[in-house]
Amino acid sequence: QSVLTQPPSASGTPGQRVTISCSGSSSNIGRNYVYWYQQLPGTAPKLLIYRNNQRPSGVPDRLSGSKSGTSASLAISGLRSEDEADYYCAAWDDSLSGPVFGGGTKLTVL
Amino acid sequence: QVHLVQSGAEVKTPGASVKVSCKASGYTFTNYVIHWVRQAPGQRLEWMGWIDAANDNTKYSQKFQGRVTISRDTSATTAYMELSSLRSEDTAVYYCTRAVAGTPWFDPWGQGSLVTVSS
Numbered sequence: 080q081s082v083l084t085q086p087p088s089a090s091g092t093p094g095q096r097v098t099i100s101c102s103g104s105s106s107n108i109g110r111n112y113v114y115w116y117q118q119l120p121g122t123a124p125k126l127l128i129y130r131n132n133q134r135p136s137g138v139p140d141r142l143s144g145s146k147s148g149t150s151a152s153l154a155i156s157g158l159r160s161e162d163e164a165d166y167y168c169a170a171w172d173d174s175l176s177g178p179v180f181g182g183g184t185k186l187t188v189l
Numbered sequence: 190q191v192h193l194v195q196s197g198a199e200v201k202t203p204g205a206s207v208k209v210s211c212k213a214s215g216y217t218f219t220n221y222v223i224h225w226v227r228q229a230p231g232q233r234l235e236w237m238g239w240i241d242a243a244n245d246n247t248k249y250s251q252k253f254q255g256r257v258t259i260s261r262d263t264s265a266t267t268a269y270m271e272l273s274s275l276r277s278e279d280t281a282v283y284y285c286t287r288a289v290a291g292t293p294w295f296d297p298w299g300q301g302s303l304v305t306v307s308s
Contacts, residue, residue: 082233114293116234123284123298124234135296167234169293176248178224178293180234 083107083168085181092189096156099184101168103149107179111171113151115144118165118183127166128153155186163188191215193285193299200305206273209302211285218266219243222290225259225270228301229281237283240268241290275306 084102091097101113115128126135128144131151141156151170155162168181196210211223224239238249240259247259253272261268268285283302286295 112292114295116295123301124286124295125298126294126296129294129296169234169295171292175250177239177250178236178295180226180236180293182233 083170083179083181085168085184087182088185088187090187090189091158093158093160095158096154097158097186099153099166099186101151101153101181103151103170103179105149106174107170107172108146108151109149110173113144113146114169115153116167116169118167120164124167158188160188162186191287191297193287193297195283195285195299195302198303198305200307201275202308203276203306205275206271207275207304208269208271209283209285209304211268211270211299213266213268213287216287218263221287223259223261223268224286224288224295225283226286227281227283229278237270239288242268277306280304280306
């Protein structure tokens with residue numbers, strides 16, 4: 080089963096801007112939207128970004144998503160301690176007729 | 190408000206089967222797809238399959254093909270995931286989540302059901 084590639088970890092200090100990358104292929108990110116999820120310890124994932132760069136109501140505008148070709152990224156500016164969590168990207172894969180996830184990035188706020 | 194409420198934790202012996210339920214409320218059940226995603230301890234999210242609540246169509250990940258069955262009861266607005274021939278590697282939290290068909294637009298998620306496989 081194909082997966083999307085994310086860095087296993089990222090870190091920053093409060094107030095900094097961090098970005099998390101997500102790399103895929105032509106069958107997933109290359110032709111479909113990218114979605115981002117935040118997972119706090121012991122809880123279910125929560126939708127952060129849909130359709131590459133759209134935020135659901137309640138998600139602050141210091142979080143933003145972008146996509147170019149077969150890669151995407153999530154940016155978090157004005158880093159806060161409560162941003163410390165695991166972040167996953169996801170996209171539909173046309174060859175699987177199902178979604179694929181990234182391996183997850185653990186964000187640490189120093 | 191849209192909610193997905195899952196059944197409780199289960200402990201199973203190797204070779205057994207487990208069936209997890211996912212009760213939906215707050216929206217028209219047949220307008221969406223339900224996906225099942227699992228997460229082993231300390232591991233990534235892993236997609237298992239989906240069911241279209243409108244027409245009962247299903248699609249399973251190749252990894253679980255032959256061992257997983259996803260079903261739904263429209264009158265009860267509930268989806269089910271049954272996994273058979275359990276082994277220790279199946280110990281995980283199993284999540285259901287609602288999605289727009291053909292997308293990983295997963296919102297909301299159930300609270301998760303821990304399945305432990307141990308002899």
